Amino acid sequence: MVSAAESDNQWPQAAYDNQKTGQSPYLSSQNDSVKWNYSSANNSVFEGNSVLFGSTPVVGSDGTVYVAYDDVGDTRYDIYRLVALNPNGTTKWTYTFSDPEKSIITSYPVLGPDGTIYVTLKSNGDMSYYQGTLMALKDTGTEAKCVWEYILPLELRDPPTGSSPIPSPVIGSDGTIYLGARMNIDDGRLVIFALNSNGTQKWNYTVMDGDSSNLVGQVSLSKEGSIYFNALVRQYLDYYSVFYALKDIQTSAICKWSYTIRDDAPIYPVGYSTIGPDGTIYVGFEKLAQDSSWNSYLYAFEDNSSYVRVKWIISEFDRIMAPPAISSNGTIYLAASDLISKERNLYAFTDLGSEASLVWKYPINNLEWSPTIGADGTLYVMSFMSSLYAINPNGTLKWTSDIPSSIKPAIAKDGTLYGGGTFVDDSHELVIYTSIIYAFMAPASDIYLLTSIDNQNPTLGDIVTATLKVGNNGPNVAYQTILKFTIPEGMEFINTWADNGTIYYDPATRMVIWNLGDVPVGDPHAYIQFMVERVGSFIISPEVTTASFNPDLNQKIQALFITVKSTNETETVDASNVKTVGMKNTGMPFNAIILALLIVLGSFLTARNK
Template sequence: MCEEKVNNFLFNQNEGIGGFQNGKIDVRAVQPVTVNWTRQSRFMGPNNPGIKWELEFNDEIFCSSPVVGREDTIYFGTAYGFLYAVQSDGSIKWKLNLGKSLETPVIAEDGTIYIATIGDFESKNHNLYAVSSEGIVKWSFKIDDLATFSPVIAKDGTVYVTTDGPKLFAISPDGSLKWIYKGERGYWSNPVLSNDNTIYIGSRNNLYAIDERGKEKWKVSIARGSDNASPVITDDGTLLFSAYDNQDDRSKLYAVNRDGTIRWIHTPDEVDIVTPPSLGKNGTIYVGGTYFELMAIGLDNSLKWSTKVEGFQVGPSLIGADGVIYVGTYNNVRRPVSKVFAIHEDGTKKWLISIKGEMTWPALGDKMIYVLLGDFKSKTSKLVAIGEK
């Protein structure tokens, strides 16, 4: 019983509802990934939220979101090329200059942080870095084109990263190349790894299924591919993602079977789906829509409820262990202001908190939410910890 209790408190990409391959990530970390999981956390957020601390720094944020390691150490990258490690009290543990703008990191089983460069959207001379938990570069691998999303880690430790080539790189944990798969046009999703060892990736035109040797299993044309990053896989292998259909100029939620056939398409009556999906333990899919809608959709394609959240939604929702949904939004009408909403499973609002700045995807810890925000006018940014008042 004791061992089972401990195991239940490890990070799990599936949490009983997903169909992801369990990668060689740090399962003792708080939230070691932002993609390639259901977004169902083992933690609950705060009940009465307040700002615990803020760390301000003279840098900008392009694409990076925070991940949280052991002892609540927060890792993220900046536009000026710095990888930060911040301690649970908001003090800087270390920062490392990698020279170019950085994507979102991922934390491996041994504590290695993998992170790729995007530069100032330059087209060449980009790298994937492996950095120790002490802030020392272990190795770098030249991916040439800019990275399009956070890396993902397979069960054997292989690191997959997509580039604007468009290429999918498979890189061994020692930094050597295993293989490259070249697609058509640009990739618009990070790779996701299924528990049957299939790698799925979306482009502007196609959805690809690739085996672990880098060989194409199939590709299908679905709208314009996975138009929003980070698909979700259910426990029966169904792939869920949002994509733009240029035939009727709508963004929809797609459910696709393992063989590439469409199971169903959810087209909301009046809004378009604009965020990647999240999948809760109760089998509910949460997606954001235009006109500030948050929607709860069943695995049978039924709309359970829809509620308004103020501002444009930032990435997918996070789901607490108690079923509470956490949604980040921002509004830049007069000055950049972000909000974090906590919403009950029935769609009623629990609380909201406002913070100055434009946020990226948040991370969820034990009674904590970590938010990275930028202010492009002042070219400054901050990391904010939200906890109990």
């Protein structure tokens, strides 16, 4: 089973993938330049003077941005809306949840691999028991249509800690939908549901620990399909935490293992679990002492199928503000406050196997959430009702924005960073809240490759020099740019050099790799010398990749054509002499791959791009 992030959706859920890493494959904003904003003020979409965000943004495969809002109107109850925005910031459509039985959005929307929008809802009213609903919506382009609804079989019970009665679902690669809710069983018990993609139930699993229980945070899924979740359990007046691992066996679920954390003081889990690249599971827990002081812990678990092992524990925190984020290189980023000073910091740790090592910490006032991570390792961090921070992976400040951030940002495929700010006007009798989505400028480049060779018709034993010119028409720097060039069989590598960057030859793969780094607007050159050792016609197709948004890159790569003749005669080259060298897809965004096939029919040559 794989994460929903491996679909075409650009940002399917608040923490990006089902492992909750927060790591995007896309390079994002390098400064605080804003290209547009979408405000709730004087907006015909909303009825009330005050509008609050009901969710973080999620981004579909076509770049549509979906955001939930709490429209504080003049009616007795707030009105919840799901708004779809085009990539240019205009309104695509609005869906209003007006049915009182399913009118309050309980968590942020989630996108399924096929683009279905899943929204968890509860009924409105002043009561302790609610109807719970999972709604599946389809974006038709001009409106949202409800495909199906799943009404939970029992009434909901509000969790005692104020957490969501129905957190957002997660969707497996086979379309199975996993969600949990505190149901009206005994004093309220947590039930995990598995639904088919058509909204019918596959199975449910009831947590029977203690007198009552509720889900804290979302369910997380490992890449192998293990289901992890945190339960807060109450036994009489004692609260403690149990961390579960389930296995989906299609018709039911079995518990692989559970791990209980219990003390002489209440123990609370901190949201969902986060799963690292090697499968290590990171979970935060908080202990509330009798003197109302806190002591919080970050656990690292190793899932050994039938049992769990604790790798290490960090216990130096006052509070843990949110579950950690994990970069693609395994660095753990945690928003927490220091046990002694109470100062809030963004911490960076490395997992050494038997312990964690602190790399750096960066103080941020009002830090509330774990970061969103760009492809270059930049950390985008919200500080509630304060600045949005961009932190370099080495712990230094990249930039800040004066926007009072209030939602965790999302990254789109073109690199746009979507953040949100809420502005408070308390000059009136009733406080007015204005919520604004900001689209921060993405780095965009226009890379091209021009090639030439000093002798297109060499004879055996000649040394030829290929010149590669990588240009960038801008408007921005092309970040993390790499060129790869394979020396065909029948040619011997002699030498290579470049104007800038690093360039080297790998004899094992016969590949010249030119790492240009960040390419400004300009045209650096590289030179490659090789000796021709075989008669025939060759086409060499270099590959250029960049982390910047560069959608037309594959149309601007020029190949090299060489026809090698013998030293004593001019030959008619047949198809068996044609050598074609292409490059495989590296899986990086916006890569350019030109696979050329040279077909020789007599003396007529036809080059075809594939």
